[in-house]
Amino acid sequence: xxxxxxxxxxxxxxxxxxxxxxxxxxxxxxxxxxxxxxxxxxxxxxxxxxxxxxxxxxxxxxxxxxxxxxxxxxxxxxxxxxxxxxxxxxxxxxxxxxxxxxxxxxxxxxxxxxxxxxxxxxxxxxxxxxxxxxxxxxxxxxxxxxxxxxxxxxxxxxxxxxxxxxxxxxxxxxxxxxxxxxxxxxxxxxxxxxxxxxxxxxxxxxxxxxxxxx
Numbered sequence: 059x060x061x062x063x064x065x066x067x068x069x070x071x072x073x074x075x076x077x078x079x080x081x082x083x084x085x086x087x088x089x090x091x092x093x094x095x096x097x098x099x100x101x102x103x104x105x106x107x108x109x110x111x112x113x114x115x116x117x118x119x120x121x122x123x124x125x126x127x128x129x130x131x132x133x134x135x136x137x138x139x140x141x142x143x144x145x146x147x148x149x150x151x152x153x154x155x156x157x158x159x160x161x162x163x164x165x166x167x168x169x170x171x172x173x174x175x176x177x178x179x180x181x182x183x184x185x186x187x188x189x190x191x192x193x194x195x196x197x198x199x200x201x202x203x204x205x206x207x208x209x210x211x212x213x214x215x216x217x218x219x220x221x222x223x224x225x226x227x228x229x230x231x232x233x234x235x236x237x238x239x240x241x242x243x244x245x246x247x248x249x250x251x252x253x254x255x256x257x258x259x260x261x262x263x264x265x266x267x268x269x270x271x272x
Contacts, residue, residue, distance in 0.1 A: 078178025115144025141193025189229025
């Protein structure tokens with residue numbers, strides 16, 4: 059699986075173009091906004107967009123999804139249905155976070171833990187990781203040992219749990235019981251900030267390092 063990160067929105071959210079190098083079929087992970095920038099990059103890379111993948115329902119991750127889906131005539135896939143209330147409240151999120159108004163929408167497909175998303179000859183494993191939001195999912199490529207983790211985990215930090223239906227212990231469990239088993243060598247692209255590896259975070263992350271959690 060190949061990828062390119064495109065920071066979008068005033069929150070500098072890490073939107074990713076991901077694609078199968080054999081078929082050049084591509085997906086956009088978390089198009090929070092700036093869809094003209096996203097589509098320009100897709101055209102430069104010579105890719106064919108076939109779907110949009112959402113990790114969770116916060117506006118900086120989904121704000122451009124509906125407009126991009128309509129423009130490209132492609133489906134929106136994810137997150138887990140437990141984040142439907144966030145998608146239904148997108149107009150409210152727009153006001154609360156100072157984003158251009160975005161209407162509520164329903165994805166073409168909600169995802170469950172253990173589902174597989176196909177992209178050309180590549181497959182992504184879906185891992186349900188509640189905590190930051192109840193319906194947060196992570197996309198994992200075994201072939202490239204890469205995970206798109208949204209706002210579950212960051213380099214030297216973890217996701218916030220002060221939102222409605224967030225849960226700190228659920229987040230810790232998601233990281234240690236769902237992500238770590240994917241392998242220390244796994245590199246991850248967080249929703250914001252630089253990439254890291256699970257090994258690095260298990261050693262040095264001040265919230266979930268192994269020595270802190272026993």
